[in-house]
Amino acid sequence: MKINAENMSFRELNEKIRASRGRRVEIENMLGQRYTGSGCTGKDIHISGIPGNALGAYLTGCDITVYGNAQDAVGDAMNDGTITIHGNVGDAAGYGMRDGKILVKGSAGYRAGIHMKEYMEKKPLMVIGGKTGDFLAEYQAGGRIIVLGIGYEKQCPVGDFCCTGMHGGVMYIRTEHAPELPAQVLCEDADKADIKAIKADVELFAKKFGYDAEELLNAHFYKLTPNTSNPYRRLYVNN
Amino acid sequence: MPVNYFPAEFEVLRNYDKCISCRACERQCANEVHYYDADFGKMLAHENQCVDCQRCVCICPTGALKIRPNENSFRKSANYTQPLMTEAYRQAGTGSVLLSSMGTPKDYPVYWDKILLNASQVTNPPIDPLREPMETRVFLGKKPTQMKFDKNGELDTTLEPSLTLNVPIMFSAMSYGSISKNAHESLARAAEGLGTFYNTGEGGLHKDFYKYGANTIVQVASGRFGVHKDYLNAGAAIEIKMGQGAKPGIGGHLPGEKIKEDVAHTRMIPRGTDAISPAPHHDIYSIEDLRQLIFSVKEATEYKKPVIVKIAAVHNVAAIASGVARSGADIIAIDGFRGGTGAAPTRIRDNVGIPIELALAAVDGRLRHEGIRNEVSIVAAGSIRCSSDAVKAIALGADAVYIATPALLAMGCHLCRSCHTGKCNWGIATQNPELVKRLNPDIAYKRLVNLVTAWNHEIQEIMGGMGINSIEALRGNRLMLRGIGLTEKELQILGILHAGE
Ligand code: SF4
Ligand code: SF4
Numbered sequence: 001m002k003i004n005a006e007n008m009s010f011r012e013l014n015e016k017i018r019a020s021r022g023r024r025v026e027i028e029n030m031l032g033q034r035y036t037g038s039g040c041t042g043k044d045i046h047i048s049g050i051p052g053n054a055l056g057a058y059l060t061g062c063d064i065t066v067y068g069n070a071q072d073a074v075g076d077a078m079n080d081g082t083i084t085i086h087g088n089v090g091d092a093a094g095y096g097m098r099d100g101k102i103l104v105k106g107s108a109g110y111r112a113g114i115h116m117k118e119y120m121e122k123k124p125l126m127v128i129g130g131k132t133g134d135f136l137a138e139y140q141a142g143g144r145i146i147v148l149g150i151g152y153e154k155q156c157p158v159g160d161f162c163c164t165g166m167h168g169g170v171m172y173i174r175t176e177h178a179p180e181l182p183a184q185v186l187c188e189d190a191d192k193a194d195i196k197a198i199k200a201d202v203e204l205f206a207k208k209f210g211y212d213a214e215e216l217l218n219a220h221f222y223k224l225t226p227n228t229s230n231p232y233r234r235l236y237v238n239n
Numbered sequence: 240m241p242v243n244y245f246p247a248e249f250e251v252l253r254n255y256d257k258c259i260s261c262r263a264c265e266r267q268c269a270n271e272v273h274y275y276d277a278d279f280g281k282m283l284a285h286e287n288q289c290v291d292c293q294r295c296v297c298i299c300p301t302g303a304l305k306i307r308p309n310e311n312s313f314r315k316s317a318n319y320t321q322p323l324m325t326e327a328y329r330q331a332g333t334g335s336v337l338l339s340s341m342g343t344p345k346d347y348p349v350y351w352d353k354i355l356l357n358a359s360q361v362t363n364p365p366i367d368p369l370r371e372p373m374e375t376r377v378f379l380g381k382k383p384t385q386m387k388f389d390k391n392g393e394l395d396t397t398l399e400p401s402l403t404l405n406v407p408i409m410f411s412a413m414s415y416g417s418i419s420k421n422a423h424e425s426l427a428r429a430a431e432g433l434g435t436f437y438n439t440g441e442g443g444l445h446k447d448f449y450k451y452g453a454n455t456i457v458q459v460a461s462g463r464f465g466v467h468k469d470y471l472n473a474g475a476a477i478e479i480k481m482g483q484g485a486k487p488g489i490g491g492h493l494p495g496e497k498i499k500e501d502v503a504h505t506r507m508i509p510r511g512t513d514a515i516s517p518a519p520h521h522d523i524y525s526i527e528d529l530r531q532l533i534f535s536v537k538e539a540t541e542y543k544k545p546v547i548v549k550i551a552a553v554h555n556v557a558a559i560a561s562g563v564a565r566s567g568a569d570i571i572a573i574d575g576f577r578g579g580t581g582a583a584p585t586r587i588r589d590n591v592g593i594p595i596e597l598a599l600a601a602v603d604g605r606l607r608h609e610g611i612r613n614e615v616s617i618v619a620a621g622s623i624r625c626s627s628d629a630v631k632a633i634a635l636g637a638d639a640v641y642i643a644t645p646a647l648l649a650m651g652c653h654l655c656r657s658c659h660t661g662k663c664n665w666g667i668a669t670q671n672p673e674l675v676k677r678l679n680p681d682i683a684y685k686r687l688v689n690l691v692t693a694w695n696h697e698i699q700e701i702m703g704g705m706g707i708n709s710i711e712a713l714r715g716n717r718l719m720l721r722g723i724g725l726t727e728k729e730l731q732i733l734g735i736l737h738a739g740e
Binding site: 010011014018034035038039041053054057058060072073076077079091092095096098111114115117118119120122135138139141142165167168235236237238239 | 326329330332333335336337338339461462463466467468471503504507508509512513515517521522531532534535536538539540541542584585657659660
């Protein structure tokens with residue numbers, strides 16, 4: 001089904017998506033409508049134009065592809081499905097996401113992947129092709145975040161305050177320049193086993209956006225995990 | 240010998256004439272205070288571990304036990320009190336932040352106790368609630384301010400989504416994790432029995448309790464624990480938690496020890512990892528951002544459910560509430576600083592925020608002044624201790640109240656303020672299966688129903704005395720209130736006259 005979103009309110013657009021039969025929905029002339037696909041299940045949404053904030057919030061097993069940039073709060077608290085962005089994303093992408101994938105060809109704004117979590121077989125993934133702003137993965141509690149830094153090889157591709165409060169999950173950064181990290185985060189050179197662990201993820205990214213996975217993987221990665229030998233314990237005393 | 244800088248807070252007094260060494264107290268105390276000493280042939284106590292939860296006192300079959308404050312006292316000072324000195328010793332020993340639970344025990348003014356209610360005499364006679372119908376049903380949500388007609392001139396009768404409460408009292412948010420599954424079940428069943436609502440708190444909804452959805456408010460907080468589409472759709476309303484009265488500006492921290500399998504499953508985080516709720520929602524920096532979150536949950540639930548925004552009562556609460564009312568929220572819950580908590584840094588709990596009475600009066604006044612009072616309902620929370628507090632809250636402008644501590648009391652809580660230790664001997668604020676078993680939901684839910692039913696009778700009686708037969712006519716009816724011993728300024732903020740005026 002094709003929807004021309006020109007001059008359409010977000011509410012009407014969402015009603016049309018929900019009411020549409022079949023899986024594939026193509027939206028044209030999108031201009032800032034918010035909450036597209038909020039809580040959506042069982043659709044494959046293709047967007048040309050610019051979707052507004054909170055694209056794919058609470059997404060539950062639905063695919064969204066944007067042929068351009070997306071704005072803030074992409075995939076807020078999403079639970080399943082794949083969001084593919086052929087451009088950049090704004091702030092707070094993937095806040096509290098629990099499963100599914102967010103793949104961004106370009107860069108992400110501030111506060112990407114905050115409080116990402118995981119539970120048993122639910123393990124979210126976010127891959128950012130370019131660089132990210134500050135506060136990446138604050139309070140990360142699970143899942144995988146991969147920052148490839150394509151085009152930013154001469155600098156560290158993540159901003160300041162990366163992984164503050166991280167207590168679970170893992171992050172990989174493709175760079176020679178280690179980020180500054182809090183004492184509770186362990187930063188190691190990724191070894192062969194690590195590269196193997198992210199191979200499928202990077203291949204997926206490369207396939208979607210036309211890169212050579214081999215080439216991307218054949219570089220130095222840092223692996224960031226919570227430092228179990230230096231946890232946040234003993235902050236409190238019973239009173 | 241290491242020096243113990245401060246003595247036990249409580250003394251365990253055992254009447255050995257009555258004690259039969261049955262060791263029931265020993266089995267009942269999760270703090271391992273009581274023990275049997277074979278050499279002496281009698282029960283003894285590690286008094287320094289006692290938190291005065293009264294469990295052993297209530298259980299002892301011969302009534303042999305008494306717990307009382309340790310009478311040993313440091314040299315008296317009105318400035319450096321014994322608790323302050325003890326806290327300094329605790330921190331000097333550990334380098335840690337003091338952690339407490341339940342509402343602040345400090346001696347701040349309780350305005351409920353400085354407000355008196357009116358009753359009718361001679362003219363406008365009282366109404367007998369036993370004889371006449373007395374309406375305590377409340378509808379929470381946006382109220383239409385004008386009539387709308389469609390193209391054919393027909394009256395548009397569609398209303399915004401709302402909640403219908405048989406009693407003007409709901410159970411406020413307590414997460415599964417901070418309280419036990421049996422406690423949650425008791426609250427859910429009581430809410431169903433009473434025709435009101437309980438609130439999941441921020442820990443998600445246990446799969447066994449989806450069946451109480453029609454009486455459930457599901458909460459979304461900064462940690463987004465257990466939040467997914469089915470969860471949002473499971474309840475009758477969605478509450479976005481921006482703040483909590485006991486700890487404004489502070490997030491939550493449920494220690495890994497409390498994250499047992501079932502809690503992990505409900506929160507959807509691995510077992511044993513700390514559940515940290517950041518202080519802010521990291522995607523909300525403005526009223527506009529709040530609006531975005533409100534509408535994203537409205538979209539996910541197809542506009543079928545009212546959205547509550549819960550804020551802590553802080554200095555600029557009236558201005559904040561005005562913003563929230565314009566953000567698309569249907570209901571605002573305001574939580575005063577004397578409200579309870581499962582764990583909060585002591586200094587925050589005891590010093591941050593303002594009393595609900597002043598916050599409520601300020602918010603109601605501000606929204607009326609701006610002509611947007613009908614845009615939202617107001618729920619008052621944070622130390623509504625009894626039915627007369629509820630009546631006063633409604634007369635100050637609330638549509639309904641949230642209670643939590645009185646609900647815990649109904650389930651057996653003795654306000655020992657040790658919830659954060661996870662060793663609640665009453666089976667409420669714990670995940671230890673041996674302790675959880677002590678709370679029987681079949682009994683506890685009836686006690687909750689009893690409590691609220693009794694309060695509702697009292698509310699009806701008080702209303703009847705005022706000559707008011709519907710809660711609608713009580714709401715914001717500040718003429719029914721008079722201050723006692725209050726300053727001009729306090730009266731002005733509360734918007735009430737002094738007794739005798
Ligand atoms: S902690 Fe409770 S059960 Fe244990 S001795 Fe003290 S009052 Fe009794
Ligand atoms: S819930 Fe339990 S631990 Fe908390 S104050 Fe009440 S009795 Fe004490």
